[in-house]
Amino acid sequence: MVDTENKLDSDFESGSNLEENKLTEASSARTSEQNSRASAEINADIITSQKPIPLIKIDAKTPSNAIERYEVYPSLPLPEYDSGIAKAFTAIDKMQPDLLLFCLICYPNVPIRLDELRKLSGRSVGHNILVENYGNLDWPLHEQQCLGIIFQRPTGQSIDKYFKSEEFSDQEKLEKAKLILLSSISALRNLNKLGITHRSIRPNNVFFSDSNGEDIIFGECVTTPPGFSQSLELETIERGIADEGSRGNGDVSDDIYAVAATISILLQNTDSFTTFASEQISFNKIIKGSFNILVGERLKSQKISKVLEGMLQDKIEERWNLNDIELWLGGETIAPRVYTKETRASQGLTFDGIEYFTKSTLAYSMSQNRSKAVEIIKSGTLTKWSERSLKDKVLASKISQVTDDTMVQKDRAKYADELLLSKILIVMCPTYPISYKNILYTLDGFGSGLAIELLRGGDAKTYTESVSLGLLNFSFQLSSNDKIKNEDRIEIANQINRYLQKAGPGFGVERCLYELNPGCPCQSPIIIKENIFFSSMLLPTLDKIAGTTNTQKSPVDRHIAAFIASKINDDLEQYLSEIGDFDKSIQTLGMLKLLVHIQNNSSSTHLLGLAMWVGGLMAPAIRIYNSRKLRKDIESGIPQIIRNGNLGELLKLIDDPSHKEEDQLGYQTAMNEFKEAEETILKTETNSDPESEVAVKTSRQAASVLSILIMIFISSLILLAN
Structure with a gap:
């Protein structure tokens, strides 16, 4: 057994750069050959399947033929390529029918990573699955438009199937673990060049790109918010504690952690971690450390354990980076490292019947039992323990200061206890998620957490409260020494707060939703089923649904106003202000002006349906004129303009300065004549x-x-x- 283990370990000491280059060079040739063999079988299935659904462009700037060439077959699912809640189906490219493709259907109530999708689409990013294209589909299951993302299909199976198979020896599996490490260096570096983190690395989302199992690619990372579909074993302590939609983009160190966790699960061939309750996994990691929970001494190879230990360090500054992994794979000697442990108190603090010796375990438990946590803060117990037992006078001073400052804020009295606890938890563990009432979100996960709450029909009040109370800013100030980065973050937090303080259309929580989530489609009830991501498709979509929607209501509601304001960089303040005016005529004109502004800056020139819709709402705007004749003239001119589908012409007719001048002069003349007549009558009455x-x-x-x-x-x- 010893000799076998030594042989396994020695296999990991070969050079990595040469192997990585060979893997990359051989991949294309193998994939092309295997695709040709498999395409014939797939074509036979397609012939007998139900009618396919074509992709529809989601951005007016994209040529239609570039999208509509792809078709998806709802009767041909590919469950082996499912990714979390996104389900996979057979897809074809009509211009290249021999390509092996599949389509992931994104779930409507979960935002996607649109910025990352746009960067990856059509681009070969080494050791990452290739995104061919994307667009909407009329998806029958959800009875609405859903985003479909087309991927090139890996020829090989997923890694987890390989490791669960009994056909392969431990040595072979260890070699594949090395292959995963080797591929991860290239995959993560290539993503990092594009400013992208993967955040979806897991056993069933890593594939062999060839049937021989000689090359590996990482699966998709764009169908859900970062970390959304990850089990807690795969997430760092900080991000795993957060709510599933609030884990944030993170950085490459989070992906390195996920790679190590994936390998540890594969080598142990176990799913046992997932049987624990989520709080048990996180709490056990905090107590014992991620490496001890996920790996410990359970692996045969001590050398693979060494690299996994480095990659699973809970302190980011101690976690191995890609260069460390590359040196280790290349057989370089890695200097011995001493990983620090959290300071333990000389005497424990009893909280909720359990004795705690570290601030991280105590903070986690305090976030779970909030009322009792407030008690030990207000009583001074926490301050005394921090100073006397933990020997941390700085922490004790901060706790005391925050407690005093929070309790004297009388204007926030009804939030005092929750605000106090949230701030104390931030002081105790600045890298942990913000914990306010029943929500937990990382500093870069607030936006996606807010979106998940709203899209699922929840109440976003808790999220908005946490910002209004200054928790984001407070956390930014304590979380990092990167002054420039934190200044940018604080400005974003201040901007969010400004949006929340304005109640009118184009602001409020709706504005925050779209500003912070480019991958969130417009949630207006008017167009929610159309799955609109880009402002360029807004007017064509409103035009399309004009015949089937309630045209007695304005086509610009709060969601559409906020969506437009977040997507267009122009100054729209005046239009938004007018839309929120109490005067119905001003509201109507403001709505028309906003739509005209969009049409003037887009390729949407002929909008008959929308013009008819908007034209039918112009009565309040026409009533601003005093002259009955002028009103009738304007009303009679509307049908002709509507037929042209040009909203600008409609605005010119209704808001024509010459009409206003004519009406004002006529009104003034009439007023003068009325005054003279009134004086004559009065004079006559007086003389009688x-x-x-x-x-x-x-x-x-x-x-x-x-x-x-x-x-x-x-x-x-x-x-x-x-």
């Missing part, structure tokens, strides 16, 4: 009063005339009498 000056004067004049007439009459009578 018997007591008025005019009436008295007229009466006097009449009396004088009458007196003269009487005198003349009397004089005439006298003359006649004489």
